Amino acid sequence: MEKNQNQEGLTVKKDENFSDWYSQVLEKAEITDLRYDVKGFVVIRPWGAMTIENMYRLYEQALQKRGHMPCFFPTVIPEKNFKKEASHVKGFSPSVFWLEKVNEEDRLALRPTSETAFFQMYSLWIRSWRDLPLKLYQRANVFRYETKATRPLIRAREFYWIETHNCFATKEEAEKHIQEDIQNTEEIMHQKFGIPFLAIKRPEWDKFAGAVYTIGSDVLMPNGRFIQQPSTHLLGQHFSKAFNIKFKDENGKEEYVWQTCYGPAISRILASVISMHGDDKGIVMPFCISPLQVVIIPIFSKENKNKILKECEAIKEKLLKEEIRADVDNSEKRPGEKYYNWELKGVPFRLEIGEKELKEKKLTLFIRDVEKKEKISLKDLDKLKALGEEFDKRLIKKADKFMEGKIVDCKTKEDIKKAIKNKKIARVNFCSIDISGEKCAGVIEKEADAEVRGILANKTEKPSGKCVVCGKEAEEVVYIGKSY
Amino acid sequence: MEKNQNQEGLTVKKDENFSDWYSQVLEKAEITDLRYDVKGFVVIRPWGAMTIENMYRLYEQALQKRGHMPCFFPTVIPEKNFKKEASHVKGFSPSVFWLEKVNEEDRLALRPTSETAFFQMYSLWIRSWRDLPLKLYQRANVFRYETKATRPLIRAREFYWIETHNCFATKEEAEKHIQEDIQNTEEIMHQKFGIPFLAIKRPEWDKFAGAVYTIGSDVLMPNGRFIQQPSTHLLGQHFSKAFNIKFKDENGKEEYVWQTCYGPAISRILASVISMHGDDKGIVMPFCISPLQVVIIPIFSKENKNKILKECEAIKEKLLKEEIRADVDNSEKRPGEKYYNWELKGVPFRLEIGEKELKEKKLTLFIRDVEKKEKISLKDLDKLKALGEEFDKRLIKKADKFMEGKIVDCKTKEDIKKAIKNKKIARVNFCSIDISGEKCAGVIEKEADAEVRGILANKTEKPSGKCVVCGKEAEEVVYIGKSY
Numbered sequence: 009m010e011k012n013q014n015q016e017g018l019t020v021k022k023d024e025n026f027s028d029w030y031s032q033v034l035e036k037a038e039i040t041d042l043r044y045d046v047k048g049f050v051v052i053r054p055w056g057a058m059t060i061e062n063m064y065r066l067y068e069q070a071l072q073k074r075g076h077m078p079c080f081f082p083t084v085i086p087e088k089n090f091k092k093e094a095s096h097v098k099g100f101s102p103s104v105f106w107l108e109k110v111n112e113e114d115r116l117a118l119r120p121t122s123e124t125a126f127f128q129m130y131s132l133w134i135r136s137w138r139d140l141p142l143k144l145y146q147r148a149n150v151f152r153y154e155t156k157a158t159r160p161l162i163r164a165r166e167f168y169w170i171e172t173h174n175c176f177a178t179k180e181e182a183e184k185h186i187q188e189d190i191q192n193t194e195e196i197m198h199q200k201f202g203i204p205f206l207a208i209k210r211p212e213w214d215k216f217a218g219a220v221y222t223i224g225s226d227v228l229m230p231n232g233r234f235i236q237q238p239s240t241h242l243l244g245q246h247f248s249k250a251f252n253i254k255f256k257d258e259n260g261k262e263e264y265v266w267q268t269c270y271g272p273a274i275s276r277i278l279a280s281v282i283s284m285h286g287d288d289k290g291i292v293m294p295f296c297i298s299p300l301q302v303v304i305i306p307i308f309s310k311e312n313k314n315k316i317l318k319e320c321e322a323i324k325e326k327l328l329k330e331e332i333r334a335d336v337d338n339s340e341k342r343p344g345e346k347y348y349n350w351e352l353k354g355v356p357f358r359l360e361i362g363e364k365e366l367k368e369k370k371l372t373l374f375i376r377d378v379e380k381k382e383k384i385s386l387k388d389l390d391k392l393k394a395l396g397e398e399f400d401k402r403l404i405k406k407a408d409k410f411m412e413g414k415i416v417d418c419k420t421k422e423d424i425k426k427a428i429k430n431k432k433i434a435r436v437n438f439c440s441i442d443i444s445g446e447k448c449a450g451v452i453e454k455e456a457d458a459e460v461r462g463i464l465a466n467k468t469e470k471p472s473g474k475c476v477v478c479g480k481e482a483e484e485v486v487y488i489g490k491s492y
Numbered sequence: 493m494e495k496n497q498n499q500e501g502l503t504v505k506k507d508e509n510f511s512d513w514y515s516q517v518l519e520k521a522e523i524t525d526l527r528y529d530v531k532g533f534v535v536i537r538p539w540g541a542m543t544i545e546n547m548y549r550l551y552e553q554a555l556q557k558r559g560h561m562p563c564f565f566p567t568v569i570p571e572k573n574f575k576k577e578a579s580h581v582k583g584f585s586p587s588v589f590w591l592e593k594v595n596e597e598d599r600l601a602l603r604p605t606s607e608t609a610f611f612q613m614y615s616l617w618i619r620s621w622r623d624l625p626l627k628l629y630q631r632a633n634v635f636r637y638e639t640k641a642t643r644p645l646i647r648a649r650e651f652y653w654i655e656t657h658n659c660f661a662t663k664e665e666a667e668k669h670i671q672e673d674i675q676n677t678e679e680i681m682h683q684k685f686g687i688p689f690l691a692i693k694r695p696e697w698d699k700f701a702g703a704v705y706t707i708g709s710d711v712l713m714p715n716g717r718f719i720q721q722p723s724t725h726l727l728g729q730h731f732s733k734a735f736n737i738k739f740k741d742e743n744g745k746e747e748y749v750w751q752t753c754y755g756p757a758i759s760r761i762l763a764s765v766i767s768m769h770g771d772d773k774g775i776v777m778p779f780c781i782s783p784l785q786v787v788i789i790p791i792f793s794k795e796n797k798n799k800i801l802k803e804c805e806a807i808k809e810k811l812l813k814e815e816i817r818a819d820v821d822n823s824e825k826r827p828g829e830k831y832y833n834w835e836l837k838g839v840p841f842r843l844e845i846g847e848k849e850l851k852e853k854k855l856t857l858f859i860r861d862v863e864k865k866e867k868i869s870l871k872d873l874d875k876l877k878a879l880g881e882e883f884d885k886r887l888i889k890k891a892d893k894f895m896e897g898k899i900v901d902c903k904t905k906e907d908i909k910k911a912i913k914n915k916k917i918a919r920v921n922f923c924s925i926d927i928s929g930e931k932c933a934g935v936i937e938k939e940a941d942a943e944v945r946g947i948l949a950n951k952t953e954k955p956s957g958k959c960v961v962c963g964k965e966a967e968e969v970v971y972i973g974k975s976y
Contacts, residue, residue, distance in 0.1 A: 046570055049568060079536055080541050080652065083633060083635070089529065128528070
């Protein structure tokens with residue numbers, strides 16, 4: 009395990025100053041280092057990288073189970089492709105990093121997202137209905153020249169995500185797939201990583217550039233701000249027409265394919281994991297993604313050092329055989345320092361092993377989330393896997409509880425302001441999420457410093473009354489929150 | 493599994509035209525697609541991507557076992573950092589892609605390799621001997637503006653590799669680590685992927701830009717050309733002095749760290765795997781990295797289709813439980829087409845299941861490398877794992893045999909020309925691999941169209957006689973071959 013160099017504790021409480029708490033946790037638990045000399049780019053240190061790898065693995069397994077297959081596309085996109093779909097280029101152009109031109113070759117963009125990379129190949133690969141559905145994904149780093157203030161893992165100029173790009177024969181199949189994407193977010197981000205979310209259909213003015221519509225996953229941070237997690241987009245035939253992606257149906261008739269895409273940003277989901285589950289002692293890592301699930305701490309004197317260390321190694325081997333990620337901290341530090349360090353990094357379980365424990369054949373087990381010590385019999389170590397599952401269930405439950413009461417029905421702009429001030433989400437009657445509603449959304453943004461996020465994607469909510477801003481008959485019930 | 497769209501077979505034999513064979517295999521087995529519209533950048537399709545993921549996993553496991561830890565560094569390197577080590581910048585500058593400058597921010601390079609990214613952080617992270625050794629790696633895509641002809645997976649402008657960057661307290665430890673790197677190449681590339689290599693210390697004029705010395709792994713391709721696989725570099729204190737990476741030793745004395753780096757290019761190793769093991773029917777994938785280890789082909793008529801398919805699924809589930817990567821090909825194709833397709837893709841084992849097989853409770857097992865059919869009892873399916881290990885051992889043995897007799901002792905330039913023409917490696921008395929020998933190497937390059945690759949890294953070979961070019965007393969026994 010990496011040597012920890014930041015021994016001093018967190019000097020701020022999560023509830024009192026979330027922003028400082030977040031920065032301190034990332035630095036002291038050695039998730040990221042912000043001192044890399046380029047604005048908006050951070051270094052992800054081993055503890056962060058190993059967590060991200062575990063998150064990738066779970067996410068990719070789920071995608072593969074649903075019939076997606078991995079591929080790797082070039083990081084660079086030729087300008088002429090990038091510009092093929094008009095609203096896409098309009099939306100993304102301001103945030104593109106371009107490469108300096110070499111010789112007379114085409115100008116190249118660093119991918120901010122890869123639709124325009126994938127789709128030129130799709131037009132070559134897809135010929136017939138037999139080639140559909142085509143569901144590919146890549147794990148990739150993408151680049152966006154963010155002009156807003158960057159925040160490590162939350163908004164960076166380079167981040168780590170998965171992007172899926174899918175083609176279907178009909179609009180119905182494409183829309184069914186959108187629901188499957190939301191289900192994926194639920195199964196992985198919520199049921200595994202413990203992050204509850206609202207699946208929100210975005211207003212017309214806030215959809216993905218080039219999409220028919222966008223459904224985002226809005227996650228509330230402890231400071232009451234929304235962060236957008238995986239979003240899924242119905243692209244319809246916008247891109248298939250621009251890139252000429254056609255197939256012959258069973259009757260030999262040529263049609264444009266229907267497309268969707270989905271983009272879970274793994275590094276950003278990690279930001280939610282850290283923020284949601286962490287406490288004043290640091291990170292609380294879900295068992296399923298923690299780089300180390302059990303840390304073993306030897307408690308020894310000069311006399312019994314070898315004996316204890318040997319026993320620790322034996323226990324480690326036993327746990328590794330059970331496919332539990334375990335290690336012994338045999339560094340020079342005092343046990344208290346070690347406890348402190350691994351609690352900061354959020355390791356779910358700590359086993360303490362000294363003379364007394366060996367004699368009794370019972371180890372001391374510290375459980376990170378509830379901060380409780382228990383005894384566990386040497387012969388029961390295989391139970392740690394089940395305890396790990398319970399651990400994760402507690403985190404989910406706690407996170408779900410955090411969301412309780414967060415949505416407040418608001419009848420007036422004053423209500424909205426108050427809700428936002430109290431770090432809540434306002435549910436409001438609203439004229440429209442078509443482009444006609446943008447003006448009212450602007451008023452809310454100006455007066456309440458909050459954003460109309462959209463309407464629930466999976467539940468039809470009927471408004472009763474007038475738009476809270478313009479007073480016209482409300483068509484929608486929208487959710488309003490402060491955003492990152 | 494992805495639908496195969498290139499049903500026509502290879503139209504060329506590997507022995508007769510390796511270059512065309514290689515191109516056809518990559519295309520028809522759907523490893524890569526060269527039609528991505530940017531010179532030197534290719535798309536890696538699912539069959540290639542899944543193989544690369546498996547290769548990454550094995551390689552990373554081995555590195556982690558040896559105490560390396562993963563991290564992610566930004567893809568961009570500020571120009572001022574990139575230029576800190578004089579010979580490094582001189583060596584790499586011509587092949588750097590630069591980003592267009594935005595505002596007044598520093599000019600950014602796309603990493604061609606990441607020493608100058610890692611080392612600015614190392615100077616912040618390393619303080620004392622307690623922080624050493626520091627052994628980090630990242631899996632990453634890197635970018636080089638190649639001016640030579642690009643070849644898919646072999647020489648591309650973007651490729652997928654692992655780079656390790658390591659710091660030690662002493663030169664001895666650093667050099668010991670170099671040996672460990674070579675051992676890693678042996679354990680993974682040779683003993684797992686079946687690619688034999690010569691560990692060759694490069695001549696002074698051919699070492700990594702910024703290194704004290706470089707040891708490359710030279711792999712022979714079927715066309716008699718060398719391809720450089722993982723190389724490991726002693727950087728000494730060149731970079732630690734340029735980046736001010738110092739530590740206090742146990743006596744409180746400040747010293748610069750000693751550094752090494754190691755770079756297995758996974759996508760390029762895949763090129764060797766395909767080239768070494770493939771045959772006139774296509775790829776032969778090592779069992780340990782094949783995306784699919786067993787493909788199950790149902791043989792049915794209209795009457796028994798459901799019964800057979802059900803049985804196939806049951807067998808698949810059984811294999812998955814044994815952690816064997818298995819799938820049923822239940823596509824609309826005829827069995828013969830399916831056989832053909834999966835042989836082209838190199839799946840190690842094929843199980844054929846029809847009425848007869850079910851009755852006898854014995855399946856037909858086709859083994860890809862030896863192209864033999866056997867019977868395997870339904871209750872013996874768990875043996876496929878052991879058969880897979882044997883499969884890989886056969887590949888290693890065959891590859892080792894390919895290398896036999898490839899090295900030819902040469903006394904004259906004529907001998908060298910003849911050896912090279914016969915697709916062999918010339919072993920030659922040579923004046924020096926110091927810079928003084930560069931002129932003689934130039935003569936060989938001109939006259940024999942071949943390259944002085946260097947001397948064996950792990951065996952001291954004493955020359956007896958004169959340099960084959962200049963006639964001076966030879967200091968070294970060098971290996972000469974044609975290179976990609």
